[in-house]
Amino acid sequence: MKDHCGIFGIWGHTEASHLVYLGLHALQHRGQEAAGIVAGQGGGLRAHRGMGLVADVFDAAALASLPGDRAIGHVRYSTAGPSALGNAQPLLFNFSRGPVAVAHNGTLVNAGEIQARLEAKGSIFQTTSDTEVIGHLIAQEREGSLADRIARALAHVQGAYSLLFLSGDRMIGVRDPFGFRPLVLGKLREGYVLASESCALDLIDAEYLYEVEPGEMVVAGPDGLVRRRFAESPRGGRCVFEHVYFARPDTRLFGQDVHEVRKRLGRELAREAPASADVVVPVPDSGVPAAIGYAETLGVPFDMGLVRSHYVGRTFIEPAQSIRHFGVKVKLSAVRDSLRGRRVAVVDDSLVRGTTSRKIVAMIRAAGAAEVHLRIAAPPTRFPCRFGIDTPTRQELIASSHSIDEIARFITADSLGYLSLSGLFRALGRERADYCDACFSGDYPVALPEEEPRRLHVLGG
Amino acid sequence: MKDHCGIFGIWGHTEASHLVYLGLHALQHRGQEAAGIVAGQGGGLRAHRGMGLVADVFDAAALASLPGDRAIGHVRYSTAGPSALGNAQPLLFNFSRGPVAVAHNGTLVNAGEIQARLEAKGSIFQTTSDTEVIGHLIAQEREGSLADRIARALAHVQGAYSLLFLSGDRMIGVRDPFGFRPLVLGKLREGYVLASESCALDLIDAEYLYEVEPGEMVVAGPDGLVRRRFAESPRGGRCVFEHVYFARPDTRLFGQDVHEVRKRLGRELAREAPASADVVVPVPDSGVPAAIGYAETLGVPFDMGLVRSHYVGRTFIEPAQSIRHFGVKVKLSAVRDSLRGRRVAVVDDSLVRGTTSRKIVAMIRAAGAAEVHLRIAAPPTRFPCRFGIDTPTRQELIASSHSIDEIARFITADSLGYLSLSGLFRALGRERADYCDACFSGDYPVALPEEEPRRLHVLGG
């Protein structure tokens, strides 16, 4: 499961694009396939976007081409390979009152319907991104400030959106009424910073102020910062999977420290699904905090029995005649001494298709483990996300059609244990009503329309 | 002076994108900085675009990613460096009835005015290309076939346009009512081919059928080819500079063979501005045919006294402390034996700023020439083009503010002679009313509005 996007913006700092570059680097885990920055100087905007990691897309010359004291940026994971450049964000739109750049984290559920309606009225679409829908809706609004027009435009869309806008004289941050995706505000000297996660503020030594609230808009401009509520929040929809897996451990998310929450998930898991083990081993790196909590609570030694390679590139050439599949082995390897002859409890953050877990179990057993007990610090993943995370189809989610016993057999573990949904919220210390847990429960906070597929065909690089 | 674009399309051939690739290669002289192809299969369209020469932008994998029996392509010269990729054509628009790709050669003179009007009504623009204006205008038309809608949309625009459109079920070629830019139709087995110049038909062994007429539209579809007139032609506006310089010598342009016309220009130049010379030397390669005609008419030997390098790349690093400027010398060099002690008549196709001619005269003199007489097989270039050619500003056109004697002194030639405008049309054997000769005469066939600059800011790669 992969997050779609991370966003970062800064208003009022002479090295704006450079700080966005740093901020995007801190958010790299939210999207590794494309990156872009739009910077503003005077009334003009300049863009640089490309495929690849932030460090690949931007060099000194690219940053030098983005002068100005305000900038927004975006990292994304993209579904279609060669065609993706046209969808790299921020998108740039020219409205009658001038250019506006938009960076979006999330997914709209009624984009296709709106696009069809707009096209019928004479609009043209040039990307396959649902973010373009937002641009068109804003263009339809003629009255008031950009903030007013954005607010009215967003009344038409449903789904998940944390958005950054940059115009000639404003930077605007918006979070949808459910608050699916995170968005935090910080301060750096006289300037303001908006970021998907607080870890990006830390990197540039910005001060954390607060989380933008669901249904809230913050507007940075020449006269400082203004907060306004643009929509009522019927209920919360914070993505619980951000806690479980996506967010960086050093991020403060939805009011809680991610690493600490994950340790609590491990502790709760220990209570709900203890294992008779000699050692507790995490699947690195995301399983580490839960494993620490799990081990502590059970009083069983913690050890790094699996090692993660630092040098895994995106493409890896498999030997032609190989029947081994190196996919997991080049990423992870087993530390024999920690595993040999032991009853091993392996702690991971989630289990999606089961194929990776199966390989990990086999690897641990091959290293000489006496028993392998897999523990997942989250409930079974049964439903696809519709709000900004790239999940397999329901058919591919093993827990949607198999019992825990069946899964345990498939992955060849001696036992398998999950955290319960109630245990998850107990560990979190929060109400379910504030969160979206649709991937576990199937309870989607927003009604999903019978969506027709977006129709614009692939745009190549 | 550089042409902005070349276009090429094919309908009804199983290797459509590959043939477009070949056709664009033949049109490479019309634009060297970006290239793109959109291919259609079933109702879908796929695009590949990039910066550079056709051979750089497309490799076997790129062509393989463009299956289908129809495709259109585009080469362009672009004014802005790193920002140009967003403007690479063909552009792709999603209308309510599906995607349409557009490739454009020419320049609209009222694009800014239309954009302002459309933006005021809620349209958004995402490129700095005036071609996007055409896309929006088509989207505003709701009734009838794509051809109908294009015809009505084009009623709003003024200026130069040879256009190719590709939709799910049609390829459409259009030439503006003045016929500024060329567009020819050919046939390849069962398929139809549209190209800026006939030389591109020759490369793929397509049969030349006819030139698309000013104000004419040709529509290739499942039922064959239909010609229709979509606008009246008040007068002709064929670009006479295509004859003088742009078109490839092996092209049949506006009903005449380019190489032959250029030889006739040289012959007429010999009558109007003979030189007492021992040898006639062209500035290669574009000056060669006029020099042949000039030499023949005067009965003076023709010789290749200047040699052009085949290996000139786009960037060339000048020595830091150099006071020499190698710009011309790395492109051209003098053949001493042909020039030493001789009275040399040098024939070139045009003289724009005078700086290159000055270096050429100096080079020939340094090779030992006794006298250097420069002859230009066209009238003085005094006015910028507004219809699709990248010209310097009026201030930079030396002939706009200097007499022929002054220019001769500047370039240090012993004498300088131009062809007269009447001589140009005499050699051409055509009426001035059929042509645009504004770069020589200042008579622009279309009134130029007080144009406000296009407002969308630079879109980076």
Next chain:
Amino acid sequence: MKDHCGIFGIWGHTEASHLVYLGLHALQHRGQEAAGIVAGQGGGLRAHRGMGLVADVFDAAALASLPGDRAIGHVRYSTAGPSALGNAQPLLFNFSRGPVAVAHNGTLVNAGEIQARLEAKGSIFQTTSDTEVIGHLIAQEREGSLADRIARALAHVQGAYSLLFLSGDRMIGVRDPFGFRPLVLGKLREGYVLASESCALDLIDAEYLYEVEPGEMVVAGPDGLVRRRFAESPRGGRCVFEHVYFARPDTRLFGQDVHEVRKRLGRELAREAPASADVVVPVPDSGVPAAIGYAETLGVPFDMGLVRSHYVGRTFIEPAQSIRHFGVKVKLSAVRDSLRGRRVAVVDDSLVRGTTSRKIVAMIRAAGAAEVHLRIAAPPTRFPCRFGIDTPTRQELIASSHSIDEIARFITADSLGYLSLSGLFRALGRERADYCDACFSGDYPVALPEEEPRRLHVLGG
């Protein structure tokens, strides 16, 4: 401190070069700046080498160009940037009896002296690598098999060398008489594998057979494997720093599991330099096992209070006007919740210049730690390595000229503790006489000649 090289070879497998590619990937931590493979088929050898990570240097086409059932490969860290390609290994030499490829891990101490002698006799050198010296010495030997000639040639050299040779009909592995660098032998079906570390055997599912002994040579050929002793071992010189830092935790090194040894170093450190702490935090990833051992022994909770980024590229553009230095912050970040208000014991594997430790201490303090106690699971690094590891000069090694108290003040830690040399060997459970600990003690097992610098000037790419 960076290791210079990793080597990997295979004899007798139809996908030899592909398996070397995998093996080099597992050894990537031993050298990230260049990689190369030479493969043999029939009597011929083919090479592919390049700058960068294994995954960058080799694509499917490169591997396809290296057919054959035997191959050796090399990864290296290189000191000189643009000039390094000429030094990428394996080197290929043509001797009178045919071509031989050589891959080398280690450093010779008398290479300059031998080169001067050989040059005086008419030899020419074409690289700056001391490996070329070995090639020349072999060429001087005329009698006997390749193995005989190698054995006699190596009698002339002093220093550290684990070597792989590939000729038309043999693969030979050699380890110097002191055994400075590791080299292990494995078996894959009918074939033999030689690798710097056992983790590379694991990746390709090869069976670990034994460590090549100091002064031993193993020869794989058509008739199987032959072991021979080519030199006496006066004493051991196994690099103790391989245990401390270089080797991968999942490697079996010098007869012990690396991860387990590091945990024991942490336990011994807890006994020698306990800290009154609320939490034990490793500097990831290399400090993790020692921190686990340290925490266990002290009974203090272990936590991942520092997070390491997965996306650190080699170049990172610093903001121009920045006074912050992001070098460490983009690699590591602090987890506030684990540190705030706590007395933190930070465990690292080594402390070289002190500048990184200083930044880490500052980062932990900025996250709210009440106290910061740095513990190093090794003795102070006081002397440069001369046997294959890239160390700073003595001047740059802070412990060579500062007391522990001074260092503690420099890095602003509340306390600083090291492991003693005797504690190191106690944890290791081995005799000092078997090891080289010169970086800690200054006791170099081989006398260092007054070395004149190698004289060949930079060879560009």
Next chain:
Amino acid sequence: MKDHCGIFGIWGHTEASHLVYLGLHALQHRGQEAAGIVAGQGGGLRAHRGMGLVADVFDAAALASLPGDRAIGHVRYSTAGPSALGNAQPLLFNFSRGPVAVAHNGTLVNAGEIQARLEAKGSIFQTTSDTEVIGHLIAQEREGSLADRIARALAHVQGAYSLLFLSGDRMIGVRDPFGFRPLVLGKLREGYVLASESCALDLIDAEYLYEVEPGEMVVAGPDGLVRRRFAESPRGGRCVFEHVYFARPDTRLFGQDVHEVRKRLGRELAREAPASADVVVPVPDSGVPAAIGYAETLGVPFDMGLVRSHYVGRTFIEPAQSIRHFGVKVKLSAVRDSLRGRRVAVVDDSLVRGTTSRKIVAMIRAAGAAEVHLRIAAPPTRFPCRFGIDTPTRQELIASSHSIDEIARFITADSLGYLSLSGLFRALGRERADYCDACFSGDYPVALPEEEPRRLHVLGG
């Protein structure tokens, strides 16, 4: 047929490497697949080499990395694709007295024999270039200056060599006793320049001094320039094909201007093989001067009936299902108007395999020519070159096994005429004894040993 190499060196100019870059650019026609420069400052040498055109291999940073007031460079055509980088020149050797760089144009005929002898004595070879043989021979010489040692070393080699050497304090140019390949000396302010062709002197405004004589060595050093004869010249071996095809038309070669000689070849061809034609058309660009001479002598109009594309890259993707072969058509195209209905005499400089000529004849006929008469301004090419030019094997040279009538039929020309060998020398105005015309006559000036193939296997990039 392709030349192997071009060389250029400069001694005593502060922008030495930059001027070598320019000089290599002027020599680009002599080799397009690799380029390199070695520059000297103080006693040190620095190199930059790469695959591709000069403008591709060198950017501003590369030139900046080559400081110093002396430099030599090399362009080469190389036979083996991916393996070629190891062979890119100048080669750098470290001798006992310091580093020396070597750039070589030519081919040794006894390199294999010498290599075998040197290897037997303990030398090792690291490239497949016969230039390395020269390096080894110099290293064998212990006495005297570098010039002395080079002179003695060259006594052992046979074949073609124009060589440049650069050491810490000398630049040395050498031409073999037969003078197969050209080498000229020029002067630029206080500095000296050596170049394969005089056109490279012209580009940098260096003054032409004289041709280095066969068997001569010129030594530039701190005290100026010294000429010395290092070998007797039994007879001349100047490559007559340099006049016919290789050298640039603006070069002064072997005492004559190339363009002028080619016009005289055309005039002599007109006398020996006149054609009843309405127009004389060259195969551009190399056939142009001979065609001018041919047309003048016959009194038949000259015209550019074939046009050469400026945009031909090295790779060109053929349509998969195509039975047309675009190889020639993308390079050359026919100008219909100049050819239609005419009897066309086509003049080319040489005819090697016949396949290209066959396509040209077909192209001209397809353009409507009434008759096509091919005239070659040289004798039939019947024998491969052994002295530095890449020729097809004898089997592939159509004239080695077919009569002129048979060739005419193969290429489908109405007639075919060659220049005779005596006519060639008549036009040249020189004695055969001063030249090598082995490609026409089979008379090789140097006895060819039964050469065993060079044995070092492919060295990859």
